[in-house]
Amino acid sequence: MEATSTAADDWPSLLSATDPLHLLRTRLAFDVGFEELAFLHRTPEGWRRDDAGSRPIEEKDLPPAPAAQGFEAQERLGSTLRAAFRAGGHVWWWIVRRGDPFSDAESAAILGRLREWAPAMALRDLAQDLDAARGQLDLILRHSADAIILVDAGNRIRFFNGAATEIFGYAAEEVIGLHYDILLPPDARGKGEADRIRQAVEQSGTVNDLECLRWSKDGKPLALKVTGAAVRGPGGTLVSRFSFIRDLRPIKKLREELVRAQSLAMVGELAASVAHEIRNPLASMLAGLETLRSELHPSGASDEMFRKLLEQIRRLDDTVERLLVFAKPWEVSPRDYDLDAVIRGVAGMLGRESKSEIRLRGPAPCPVFGDPQLVEHVLVNLIRNAVEAGGAAEVEVSATEANVEIAVRDPGPGIAPEHQAKLFRPFFTTKANGTGLGLATCQKIVQAHKGSIRISSAPGRGTEATVRLPRAVR
Template sequence: MRELKHFRHRSKKRGVRTIHFLIVPRRTGTGEAGVHVFVHDITDQLVRQQQLDEYQQYIANILRDAADAIIVLDRENRIRLWNRGAEMLYGWKASEIIGQPITVIVPEDEESVRQIEWINRQVRERGFVRNLQTERRTRDGRRVLISITRTAIFNRDGEYIGSSVIARNITEEKRMEQQLIQSEKLSAVGKLAAGIAHEVATPLTSVSSLAQYLRELSDDEEFKDKLRLIQSEIERIARTVRELVDFSRPIEANIGPVHLNQIINEAVRIMRFDRRIKRKTISLELAPDLPEVRAGFDPLLQVFVNLLLNAADALEDVPNGQIDIRTFVEGDSVVATVRDNGPGIPEEVQDKIFEPFFTTKKKGKGTGLGLWVSYNIVKGYSGCIEVESKPGEGTTFRIELPAYSPKSGMNHE
């Protein structure tokens, strides 16, 4: 029978030490009983073990609580570790997905399947794949754009035993990058267009005056009809020129706190006189205690008039056309949505609707500048404007502006 004991002992030279006693019973040849006592100083061993335990706890905490998704795969590419970041990104709990193949989060199209096979080969052959942008599938069937780094894991003998995957959702980052590119493109086009507009305005006025003068001199009705057509087209060009000039002007310096509800009510009042909207229903759901935003009244009024005009055009052939306008608070932002129940905007052109001269309206119905101007006005007030639309289900424009703080005199940003 053996007995193990630990004792703490104070050494004059080395301080408090932990001593391990191993007591082994013995019996001599003459039948006398006794024991063997083995004494070991295990203080340093315990310190090392404690450090190892703490290190393992640190690693476990990092893996569990990291913001990025961290996944560990075995040599058959089955999931063996799935941290909280992975749960948040993909939607599966660890208990649901441990033991599943990595392909469970890979979209089923041929390109994605070929890509994961290529990644598996690269990790085995080269040892890693770094910062690869790809798409993965979530539990609810969505596709998210991620950046992954996958690294091979080898044992002490150099044998491949699996790999680690670190994934980060870059969907929002890519969206912001596209917005920045769009903003820079619109800024360049705006400067060019404004210069062209100023050059066109003067000869356009001369042509219009001459056409009007010729109409007054002529008694030929057919000739006068042609001159009226010329003037009509000149007015359309002039309208485009005015919008370009308006956009080229910087947002007024005299900006201050304004009530978004008041601006919306004014835009609706103006639009009540437009024949396109007289037979349509406008529904208002405006939050009563909406914070102010720091902006110019007239430019924001122009934005909402533009959105209402677009909605009216979209409802032209809709018998029970309706426009719903809502305002509400979301975090530190004031949000307004303008929704119509029109035919919607095709998905393939939604990325282009804020570009200058792009329009989905019938020929002669629009200049393609209204949303471009609106986009830049809202952006100038540190806000954003977005569109959500599905064919046959209508269109919603969403405007988000920082709420104004009376105490600081600044927007929440």
């Protein structure tokens, strides 16, 4: 006996089968709707399931069968065949049928029924495969690391995945159905750029690695790389297009940081070399002038000239010292310390020095693991800058389990937008007597602590410098 199957690739064998019991099984499979059928038949060794390797069924488990001369003899004589109808591991009922072959009319009816069901079963299997493929594709599109946007022929957004939300700031439900122009810079909207993109994709089928500017929900420009692909319908007409988008900002930031690091390394080497060459002559000049002044005892204009010369030499010596400090590699020597105590010490010293108000806000104490001397150097620079810019300063500390943030604010005139991108460049300064090394040195120290520093400012609204440090540098 052959095993019953309803798989699509078994239909030819089913349709050509002549075994009456085989046809009986098939009919039952369709009429009853069970996916698994198991039958028993009589053999000289006893009742057995008709699939090879199954365990023998005990005679006591079955209803009595007529005395027989073996299964073949019973079938040949047309005696009764008893078969168990099993589904889900249980015997549901017994089938009793004469062993006579089906008549031609019965066989024709069964085969006709099978032919009716074959296309429906094939379509059902195909629909299941399509549903599975659709689910897999949807999963890939929604969880892709690249932003994926589907735009129809009318430039309306029809699909917007999670990565697109992260880049543009819009939730999918906010943009589905809207015109693609919403993602363009304001001055480019309504000027046909979406149509030009559609035409380019329609003509070539794809647009590869197009670098372009787009606009986020919060009004920020986005440097992106876009690859477009056409989706065509019957006749080759463009139905929609996919845009695969990659954010270039992290890549550009890494490139800028690499260039900056290389530049800083070169500047540091040059600064160290120049500083060493200048420092010794400066020391000799300073000592000589002080000796000459003490011996000559000048007065009036002569004494004023000596005083200014000494002041300028000391200023130059201070610049050389700053160059050496900037050029040296910063090595963190961490230990447990109280950040609040360091801040209070710096604020007290600079408050007395400048006779300015320095307000403190934040947790006290604030235990941190790091290099207190280097952090103190950063705080001196930032708080002194704030006092010099606004006549007063506010220092606020906020802490989480992992990080601590120090914000230094001043009520001064602020920093011009064109200067803000240059603040951490060596030798850039907006002060009349500045060296341009203070913030560059602060950044090196903070980075040595695996932290970050940023400055936000607007003309007429003051400046805020924020240092973020991990609470443990180990």
